Amino acid sequence: MLTVLAVGPQVLVQDRGRIGYAHLGVPRAGALDAPAADLGNRLVGNDPDAAVLEILLGGLSVRAERACWVSVTGAASPVTVDGVAAAHGEAVRLRAGAVLALGRPVAGTRSYLAVGGGIDIAPVLGSRSTDTLAGIGPAPVAVGDRLPVGADSGVPAALDTPRPPLRGAIRVLPGPHREWFGADVLDRLAGAGWRVAAASNRVGLRLEGGTLARIAGELPSEGTVLGAVQVPPDGRPVVLLADHGSTGGYPVAGVVHADDLWQLAQARPGERVTLRALPPASG
Amino acid sequence: MSLPLRRYGERAALAEVDSAVQAAELAEWARVAARSGRLHVDEIVPAAATVLFDGVDVGRLRALLGGWRPRSATVAGAFVEVPVRFDGPDLADVARRWRVSEDEVVGRLTSYELMSAFCGFAPGFAYLAGLPEELAVPRLSSPREWVEPGSVGLAGSWCGIYPSASPGGWRIVGHTEMVLWDVDREPPALLAPGTRVVLRPC
Numbered sequence: 235m236l237t238v239l240a241v242g243p244q245v246l247v248q249d250r251g252r253i254g255y256a257h258l259g260v261p262r263a264g265a266l267d268a269p270a271a272d273l274g275n276r277l278v279g280n281d282p283d284a285a286v287l288e289i290l291l292g293g294l295s296v297r298a299e300r301a302c303w304v305s306v307t308g309a310a311s312p313v314t315v316d317g318v319a320a321a322h323g324e325a326v327r328l329r330a331g332a333v334l335a336l337g338r339p340v341a342g343t344r345s346y347l348a349v350g351g352g353i354d355i356a357p358v359l360g361s362r363s364t365d366t367l368a369g370i371g372p373a374p375v376a377v378g379d380r381l382p383v384g385a386d387s388g389v390p391a392a393l394d395t396p397r398p399p400l401r402g403a404i405r406v407l408p409g410p411h412r413e414w415f416g417a418d419v420l421d422r423l424a425g426a427g428w429r430v431a432a433a434s435n436r437v438g439l440r441l442e443g444g445t446l447a448r449i450a451g452e453l454p455s456e457g458t459v460l461g462a463v464q465v466p467p468d469g470r471p472v473v474l475l476a477d478h479g480s481t482g483g484y485p486v487a488g489v490v491h492a493d494d495l496w497q498l499a500q501a502r503p504g505e506r507v508t509l510r511a512l513p514p515a516s517g
Numbered sequence: 518m519s520l521p522l523r524r525y526g527e528r529a530a531l532a533e534v535d536s537a538v539q540a541a542e543l544a545e546w547a548r549v550a551a552r553s554g555r556l557h558v559d560e561i562v563p564a565a566a567t568v569l570f571d572g573v574d575v576g577r578l579r580a581l582l583g584g585w586r587p588r589s590a591t592v593a594g595a596f597v598e599v600p601v602r603f604d605g606p607d608l609a610d611v612a613r614r615w616r617v618s619e620d621e622v623v624g625r626l627t628s629y630e631l632m633s634a635f636c637g638f639a640p641g642f643a644y645l646a647g648l649p650e651e652l653a654v655p656r657l658s659s660p661r662e663w664v665e666p667g668s669v670g671l672a673g674s675w676c677g678i679y680p681s682a683s684p685g686g687w688r689i690v691g692h693t694e695m696v697l698w699d700v701d702r703e704p705p706a707l708l709a710p711g712t713r714v715v716l717r718p719c
Contacts, residue, residue: 256560256571257544258706259636358700368640370700410523410531455637455644457562457569459529481564481637489526514524 235299242293245375256480263363266499270308274348277305279390284352285362303350309342342500351384403510405491414485420511445469461490537634594711600719607688641680641698643708660686
């Protein structure tokens with residue numbers, strides 16, 4: 235059991251998300267920086283589908299009601315245990331009663347707290363994730379919450395922590411609606427100087443600093459995918475993130491490569507986003 | 518006949534079909550293929566004129582879809598009768614647009630068997646097909662900020678029922694007490710794609 239003593243702007247329970255319900259209008263949800271959540275689970279010896287806490291811009295403080303292994307990954311928040319600095323990106327042992335606190339990260343936006351045994355709240359439609367669009371799953375974590383933790387799987391095995399992936403240009407694959415934009419749409423996306431807009435959230439990352447010309451009109455509703463670059467009539471692209479609606483009516487200029495989505499999860503408002511066009515996949 | 522297939526990034530594709538009803542049929546057909554292990558896919562999402570296949574090997578999907586023909590599958594979904602109190606704020610407006618009395622609007626809306634073609638907008642919000650095109654009405658020019666759960670609305674030739682409170686631009690003709698969305702029910706959506714629906718006045 236973890237008792238929540240303080241929260242920052244947003245703390246959510248997340249796992250790998252809700253698969254198989256998009257046709258009923260259910261967003262997938264799940265950790266926005268999935269590789270960071272995966273790493274955290276591996277560090278404490280969890281299965282990859284264990285639930286973790288996703289912490290936006292630090293500010294979380296929790297008390298361990300029994301001894302447990304934890305790890306903090308993702309955005310490099312300063313970590314303390316009972317006021318003493320502790321490691322980021324490593325398994326850390328908390329004794330019963332210890333208080334773990336996360337400061338504001340110097341770079342990036344989302345940190346992940348994994349705990350041995352996982353956050354063991356009841357799943358809804360096969361997932362413990364909070365979906366912020368439709369409100370499926372647990373409420374956001376609040377002060378005073380007592381979060382159940384699953385059975386510890388013992389002392390975690392030593393783990394060769396991979397070097398953090400290098401940040402770089404975000405690769406974009408062709409989308410399904412080239413005729414709405416013209417054949418050179420990916421090159422135009424890649425050639426513009428985009429910045430992250432302040433209105434970005436788990437539903438979508440909004441790009442500003444330019445517009446992408448498209449023909450006017452309305453698209454009949456159709457299914458949408460994670461990473462789709464939707465372009466509303468105002469020409470300002472929105473990259474769909476984990477809590478996006480399962481259908482949409484805006485044409486899609488391209489799709490962000492799945493391996494690069496974590497960078498968008500960590501991008502701060504005002505930061506530059508450089509896109510790179512990828513040729514169509516075969517098949 | 519090969520179905521037009523649009524690539525949607527690396528692991529997804531949109532199959533283009535003629536209508537929402539055909540999309541529901543193709544989705545049902547593909548779901549049977551997935552259940553029998555002939556298709557590995559995370560999501561099959563029918564919509565107005567497409568079916569999205571997400572988390573799929575697009576080459577294999579293309580090969581499988583070569584075996585599909587229109588009416589390969591008939592959607593034999595559950596049948597649900599929805600009791601509706603026809604007292605919505607836009608009932609009079611719809612009557613004017615249809616040039617009939619309010620009673621006649623109710624008479625027409627309850628005379629068609631509708632089909633849930635797809636869900637979208639919100640969990641369990643079903644787009645119900647089956648109203649004739651000449652009864653199409655435009656969305657409200659300015660959406661309401663709050664539509665109460667169970668509100669029965671019209672937009673284009675679609676009929677829809679709001680499962681939860683939300684903003685909304687559909688013209689509201691009535692209200693039902695039925696629970697459209699319940700995560701503790703399987704399936705959680707009362708009107709999952711393929712469900713046949715009749716509105717009944719109450």
